[in-house]
Amino acid sequence: MTDHTVWDYAPAPESRDLANLKPAYRMFVDGEFVEGTGEPLKSINPGTEEVLAEVSTAGPSDVDAAVRAARRAHEGPWGSMRGSERAKYVYRIARLIQERGRELAVLESLDNGKPIRESRDVDVPTAAAHFFYHAGWADKLSHAGFGPDPRPLGVAGQVVPWNFPLLMAAWKIAPALATGNTVVLKPAETTPLSALVLAEIVAQAELPPGVVNVLPGAGDVGAALVGHAGVDKVAFTGSTEVGKLIQGQLAGTRKKLTLELGGKAANVVFDDAPLDQAVEGIVNGIFFNQGHVCCAGSRLLVQESVAEELLEKLRRRVSTLRVGDPLDKNTDVGAINSREQLDKIRELSAAGEAEGAERWTSACALPDRGFYFAPTIFSDVHQSMRIAREEIFGPVLSVLTFRTPDEAVAKANNTPYGLSAGIWTEKGSRILWMAQRMRAGVVWANTFNRFDPSAPFGGYQESGFGREGGRAGLEAYLDV
Amino acid sequence: MSEHRVAVAKTYKLYVGGAFPRSESGRSYPVTDHAGAFLANAAQASRKDARDAVVAARKAFPGWSAATAYNRGQVLYRVAEVLEGRREQFVSEVRAAEGAGADEAGALVDAAIDRWVWYAGWTDKIAAVLGSSNPVAGPYFSFSTPEPTGVVAVLAPQDSSLLGLVSVVAPVIVSGNTAVVVTSEERPLPAITLSEVLATSDLPGGVVNLLTGRTAELAPWLASHADVNALDLTGAPEEARTDLERAAAGTVKRVLRSPVTPEDWTREPGTARLRAHLEMKTVWHPTGV
Numbered sequence: 001m002t003d004h005t006v007w008d009y010a011p012a013p014e015s016r017d018l019a020n021l022k023p024a025y026r027m028f029v030d031g032e033f034v035e036g037t038g039e040p041l042k043s044i045n046p047g048t049e050e051v052l053a054e055v056s057t058a059g060p061s062d063v064d065a066a067v068r069a070a071r072r073a074h075e076g077p078w079g080s081m082r083g084s085e086r087a088k089y090v091y092r093i094a095r096l097i098q099e100r101g102r103e104l105a106v107l108e109s110l111d112n113g114k115p116i117r118e119s120r121d122v123d124v125p126t127a128a129a130h131f132f133y134h135a136g137w138a139d140k141l142s143h144a145g146f147g148p149d150p151r152p153l154g155v156a157g158q159v160v161p162w163n164f165p166l167l168m169a170a171w172k173i174a175p176a177l178a179t180g181n182t183v184v185l186k187p188a189e190t191t192p193l194s195a196l197v198l199a200e201i202v203a204q205a206e207l208p209p210g211v212v213n214v215l216p217g218a219g220d221v222g223a224a225l226v227g228h229a230g231v232d233k234v235a236f237t238g239s240t241e242v243g244k245l246i247q248g249q250l251a252g253t254r255k256k257l258t259l260e261l262g263g264k265a266a267n268v269v270f271d272d273a274p275l276d277q278a279v280e281g282i283v284n285g286i287f288f289n290q291g292h293v294c295c296a297g298s299r300l301l302v303q304e305s306v307a308e309e310l311l312e313k314l315r316r317r318v319s320t321l322r323v324g325d326p327l328d329k330n331t332d333v334g335a336i337n338s339r340e341q342l343d344k345i346r347e348l349s350a351a352g353e354a355e356g357a358e359r360w361t362s363a364c365a366l367p368d369r370g371f372y373f374a375p376t377i378f379s380d381v382h383q384s385m386r387i388a389r390e391e392i393f394g395p396v397l398s399v400l401t402f403r404t405p406d407e408a409v410a411k412a413n414n415t416p417y418g419l420s421a422g423i424w425t426e427k428g429s430r431i432l433w434m435a436q437r438m439r440a441g442v443v444w445a446n447t448f449n450r451f452d453p454s455a456p457f458g459g460y461q462e463s464g465f466g467r468e469g470g471r472a473g474l475e476a477y478l479d480v
Numbered sequence: 481m482s483e484h485r486v487a488v489a490k491t492y493k494l495y496v497g498g499a500f501p502r503s504e505s506g507r508s509y510p511v512t513d514h515a516g517a518f519l520a521n522a523a524q525a526s527r528k529d530a531r532d533a534v535v536a537a538r539k540a541f542p543g544w545s546a547a548t549a550y551n552r553g554q555v556l557y558r559v560a561e562v563l564e565g566r567r568e569q570f571v572s573e574v575r576a577a578e579g580a581g582a583d584e585a586g587a588l589v590d591a592a593i594d595r596w597v598w599y600a601g602w603t604d605k606i607a608a609v610l611g612s613s614n615p616v617a618g619p620y621f622s623f624s625t626p627e628p629t630g631v632v633a634v635l636a637p638q639d640s641s642l643l644g645l646v647s648v649v650a651p652v653i654v655s656g657n658t659a660v661v662v663t664s665e666e667r668p669l670p671a672i673t674l675s676e677v678l679a680t681s682d683l684p685g686g687v688v689n690l691l692t693g694r695t696a697e698l699a700p701w702l703a704s705h706a707d708v709n710a711l712d713l714t715g716a717p718e719e720a721r722t723d724l725e726r727a728a729a730g731t732v733k734r735v736l737r738s739p740v741t742p743e744d745w746t747r748e749p750g751t752a753r754l755r756a757h758l759e760m761k762t763v764w765h766p767t768g769v
Contacts, residue, residue, distance in 0.1 A: 145609065247729035252722030259732065435763045445765045452616035456624045456760045462732045470624060471612055472760045
């Protein structure tokens with residue numbers, strides 16, 4: 001309707017060479033990079049479908065060896081080390097991530113498909129910040145409110161997803177090390193590379209062998225790890241479906257478990273919200289990281305009186321998003337991480353159309369090769385539709401409307417999930433009223449998708465339990 | 481010769497939604513004292529009673545969780561006051577249930593009363609002790625505040641009929657959760673008498689619901705119930721614990737496992753139980769002019 005021009009941009013690709021890509025990567029156990037006994041996997045660049053590298057994977061005996069190495073390290077140097085010394089090792093990791101920031105950012109965008117702007121400005125610096133923040137806790141745990149001498153749990157088995165490969169590894173490893181645990185980490189099958197460079201960093205930081213071990217592989221490696229009798233603590237970030245399996249698998253054991261699972265966040269826009277600002281927040285909420293975000297604002301709830309106006313502004317803005325080469329600094333939306341995920345997004349989008357929602361898809365150009373999905377907005381969405389209930393984990397927004405604040409709260413909370421929520425309004429008392437009533441672990445008001453190591457993050461209900469970040473996040477790794 | 485007066489025996493019923501219904505199943509089971517002598521028939525709650533109790537607890541949750549901490553503190557303190565007034569009755573019931581001597585039973589009842597006082601003082605301190613203002617690296621104000629998890633199913637300890645019960649129920653409701661409690665199976669009578677105290681202490685109906693009956697029969701329904709947010713396995717039968725945890729995984733319930741070694745209920749509790757039934761909520765807002 002409204003006239004607008006999409007400006008042409010000259011390509012501004014970041015150099016692929018910065019990633020120092022190697023033809024083959026090996027797992028990291030007991031301070032050494034070694035071949036695994038599992039079937040090697042090929043990590044794909046989802047932006048081009050080219051093979052990036054071959055990665056050795058762990059077999060059952062490797063899981064056992066890694067857990068034993070972690071146990072030895074815990075009973076040996078790491079467990080008996082003073083917190084002040086442990087802290088300095090964790091600080092070293094933070095600094096090395098900063099020093100190798102460009103390399104990590106390019107590698108992450110190659111392996112994951114996320115825009116270089118995001119890996120450079122969000123993933124890598126926030127990963128470094130997590131190590132820096134938690135390092136400071138290592139010698140201050142007696143001040144954390146968990147008693148005079150809170151003890152670590154022992155060996156932590158950690159399984160992380162493919163959407164923020166390095167950042168999720170940092171969220172897991174940093175608090176575990178700061179509290180005195182040792183770690184066996186399994187990165188996601190489709191994105192193992194940055195965790196293995198993080199292992200190089202751990203080696204460069206001269207951590208004692210076995211304190212951090214990294215085992216690439218598929219779900220079977222994760223299942224073997226969390227089920228290993230030598231693991232004291234399990235931390236998982238991923239789908240609610242797998243989270244339930246892990247919780248069930250751990251039934252009857254004494255392992256401490258924390259889960260950070262899926263979401264279907266409501267992003268609620270009231271009629272008094274500054275709409276242009278809200279549009280930016282909505283776009284960030286659902287198109288950040290291709291919508292591969294567990295806390296994505298995937299259900300937009302708009303007050304009826306401004307719904308049409310907001311939708312028009314939103315479509316206009318979304319039509320300017322540039323989808324394409326993850327390494328191009330102008331790219332807003334990169335590649336979908338895998339063909340499997342692309343198929344899932346297509347399937348749920350088709351269900352949205354079949355169930356009668358109105359589909360609008362950006363007319364943006366898509367590259368010929370690679371896994372891409374154009375930003376899509378469904379309006380006329382009803383609560384019973386799959387696209388309003390199920391986590392799509394892609395650049396697809398479902399728009400529903402409401403009339404009263406009570407209705408907004410009821411619709412926002414009408415989900416088994418409870419990870420995050422958004423509120424857009426100029427009225428302060430309404431923000432706090434809504435924030436109290438929304439059953440979600442993180443509430444962003446007049447902003448969205450903000451993360452900080454000092455701010456606890458985690459879900460209500462089927463979005464999982466336990467927190468990551470802040471003083472509250474330490475509890476997950478302490479025997480308290 | 482003066483005529484002997486016949487005592488009025490109490491009918492022990494369930495406590496659900498602030499009322500005292502019999503089990504919808506019509507079942508009851510005999511309860512004996514420590515020496516095996518008959519004390520009373522207790523209602524034997526059914527699956528449907530458990531589901532009714534969850535409905536009552538869910539209905540009570542919005543009001544109780546939104547009550548001010550000051551209000552919740554006064555209600556919990558009121559429970560202690562009313563309990564103190566009926567101390568002798570509880571001493572006699574605990575003696576019968578647990579076979580304790582008069583002094584020991586008296587000490588247990590005193591500890592139970594004091595436990596309510598201890599928790600009453602926590603309501604308005606939890607947020608200050610566990611919450612935080614988060615110094616994030618950007619122009620935002622961020623704070624984290626603990627909130628109640630929701631409806632908590634509690635399998636009360638089998639041994640400690642009053643002090644153990646109070647020690648698992650109070651940390652659930654102190655922060656605004658509501659509870660469905662399966663009492664000690666063999667020693668349920670002090671729990672039902674406690675419900676009379678709760679009903680007359682301004683505790684809104686449905687905040688605590690007490691079911692007497694067979695723990696092994698009721699627990700699986702509560703462990704798998706989709707509207708139960710958390711499960712306390714303290715009094716779960718040993719052989720059922722793994723299955724109950726597995727059932728709880730179906731809706732990602734928070735599970736408080738039974739302790740490795742039997743708990744000493746007379747010790748000061750600490751905050752572990754209280755923390756087990758909390759969710760941390762982090763709120764962000766930009767700063768600027």
